[in-house]
Amino acid sequence: MSRSPDPPPQRADEPGLPAELARAVDGVHGAADLDRMYASLHAELGRERGLRAWLRARSTVARGLMALGLVAAVSALVALGFARPDLGSFPPARMALSLAAMALLMIVGVALALRPLQRAALPAWVGPAAITGSLAVLAGLYLVSPFDLPRAAFDAATLRPALVCMAIGLLLGVPVYGALLLLDRGGSRQALPMAMAAGLAANLELHIHCPSADPLHLMLGHFGAAVLLLLATALWVRAGR
Amino acid sequence: MALDSGGADARSDEQLMAAYVAGDADAFRVLFDRYAPQLFRLVRRRVASDDEARDLVQQTLLQMHRARHDFRTDSRVRPWLFTIAVNLVREHYRKRGRRREQALEPDAPLPADPGAAPDAHGESRERAARVRAALSQLPDQQREVIELHWFEHSPYEEIATIVGASVAAVRVRAHRGYLRLRELLPGVE
Numbered sequence: 001m002s003r004s005p006d007p008p009p010q011r012a013d014e015p016g017l018p019a020e021l022a023r024a025v026d027g028v029h030g031a032a033d034l035d036r037m038y039a040s041l042h043a044e045l046g047r048e049r050g051l052r053a054w055l056r057a058r059s060t061v062a063r064g065l066m067a068l069g070l071v072a073a074v075s076a077l078v079a080l081g082f083a084r085p086d087l088g089s090f091p092p093a094r095m096a097l098s099l100a101a102m103a104l105l106m107i108v109g110v111a112l113a114l115r116p117l118q119r120a121a122l123p124a125w126v127g128p129a130a131i132t133g134s135l136a137v138l139a140g141l142y143l144v145s146p147f148d149l150p151r152a153a154f155d156a157a158t159l160r161p162a163l164v165c166m167a168i169g170l171l172l173g174v175p176v177y178g179a180l181l182l183l184d185r186g187g188s189r190q191a192l193p194m195a196m197a198a199g200l201a202a203n204l205e206l207h208i209h210c211p212s213a214d215p216l217h218l219m220l221g222h223f224g225a226a227v228l229l230l231l232a233t234a235l236w237v238r239a240g241r
Numbered sequence: 242m243a244l245d246s247g248g249a250d251a252r253s254d255e256q257l258m259a260a261y262v263a264g265d266a267d268a269f270r271v272l273f274d275r276y277a278p279q280l281f282r283l284v285r286r287r288v289a290s291d292d293e294a295r296d297l298v299q300q301t302l303l304q305m306h307r308a309r310h311d312f313r314t315d316s317r318v319r320p321w322l323f324t325i326a327v328n329l330v331r332e333h334y335r336k337r338g339r340r341r342e343q344a345l346e347p348d349a350p351l352p353a354d355p356g357a358a359p360d361a362h363g364e365s366r367e368r369a370a371r372v373r374a375a376l377s378q379l380p381d382q383q384r385e386v387i388e389l390h391w392f393e394h395s396p397y398e399e400i401a402t403i404v405g406a407s408v409a410a411v412r413v414r415a416h417r418g419y420l421r422l423r424e425l426l427p428g429v430e
Contacts, residue, residue, distance in 0.1 A: 016390070016391060016419065017391060017419065017422060017423070017426075021368065021372050021426075022372075022391055022392045024365050024368045024369040024372065025286065025369045025372050025373055025376075025392070026282050026285075026286070026392070033291075033295065034273075034274070034277050034278065036295075037277060037281075037295050037298060037299060038270070038273055038277070040295075040299055041273070041299045041302055041303065044299065044303055045269075045303070045306060048303075048306065048307070056307055057306075057307050057309070057310060058310060059310040059311050060308075060311050062310070116308050116311055117304050117308065117324070117325045117328045117329065118304075118305075118308050118311065118321045118322075118324050118325050119324065119405075120324055120328075120402065120403060120404055120405025120406075121327075121328050121331060121405060122405070185304060185307045185308065186304075186307075187300060187304050187325075187328070187329055187332065188328060188329070188332040
């Protein structure tokens with residue numbers, strides 16, 4: 001157990017520099033003005049009311065489960081009411097692999113998005129690697145079709161249903177992004193992992209619903225929804241700087 | 242409430258945090274009184290003004306409030322708070338688009354010490370400026386470790402938790418950082 005402010009004893013073999021030098025650096029700064037700070041903080045704590053404050057004060061595990069619970073609920077709704085008609089003929093192992101991969105990557109996205117500030121920051125490459133990796137896995141799943149299909153033409157007959165799926169994907173992904181925003185505690189918003197999680201949730205739900213196995217349709221409509229969410233988020237973050 | 246011989250709250254930081262999570266608002270004030278000065282010093286060394294430092298310290302304690310239900314019986318308050326503060330300072334600079342934390346603003350005048358020699362303030366301020374300039378030349382990872390170890394007397398195990406590295410890596414960063422500081426600050430020992 002700790003009780004500030006006693007410093008721990010220094011070991012004889014640990015390097016260091018004269019303590020008075022450290023005190024000299026701190027001595028030139030202004031006062032903390034603790035009373036004013038506390039008054040301001042107390043006022044801010046008083047404003048921590050309502051649904052948003054309640055949500056972001058839940059534990060990190062609870063927040064993660066809420067986000068995943070939302071996706072699970074929507075996925076169940078899609079499966080019960082709007083499931084793809086070819087489920088009986090679609091290779092079950094391939095379906096399981098696709099859904100499991102999307103779900104796992106989405107969980108990674110949620111974990112990155114909701115990572116609390118009291119945990120040490122991850123190396124800078126982890127976020128971009130997770131996003132790139134998830135896009136690569138999605139592309140791999142879509143480009144390698146389980147069926148031997150003739151190549152679809154890039155025409156209106158292909159584009160129209162792909163755009164419909166993209167629109168549905170955005171409609172499914174945006175609420176997930178919104179839920180993650182509500183659950184976010186602020187301080188260090190992980191906008192791109194949120195978009196990654198939302199895009200993967202959308203692809204998971206689309207995969208349960210859409211009967212197309214054509215790589216062009218899947219890349220344009222489903223993968224495209226995930227990419228659009230990421231791009232829109234990146235532009236929004238850049239504009240906000 | 243248990244008081245020590247000086248009349249201060251004798252509860253440990255972890256007992257106070259547990260009390261706060263359970264709804265004891267006074268426990269938060271005690272934690273604030275214990276840690277706000279340390280957090281202010283920690284953050285002030287890395288930002289350009291007292292106002293920025295106060296804002297970041299407030300954000301640190303606000304984040305502690307929001308994260309209170311994450312606090313477990315084996316958690317420790319000090320590394321918790323220091324990790325939040327370090328992450329917020331990094332985010333502060335990330336939003337400003339600056340990779341390296343820039344030199345601080347010109348020194349505020351030191352309070353007069355009637356017993357000191359006439360040029361003591363100038364000398365102290367000059368030494369402080371040299372130390373800060375030397376610190377700003379360290380790579381961020383080494384600087385973070387040095388500041389936590391040298392200024393805050395944090396043990397390497399605690400620093401490792403705060404910065405998210407192994408204890409061995411923290412020791413290496415400290416060793417290299419101190420070596421470099423000695424080169425930049427000749428005659429300091």
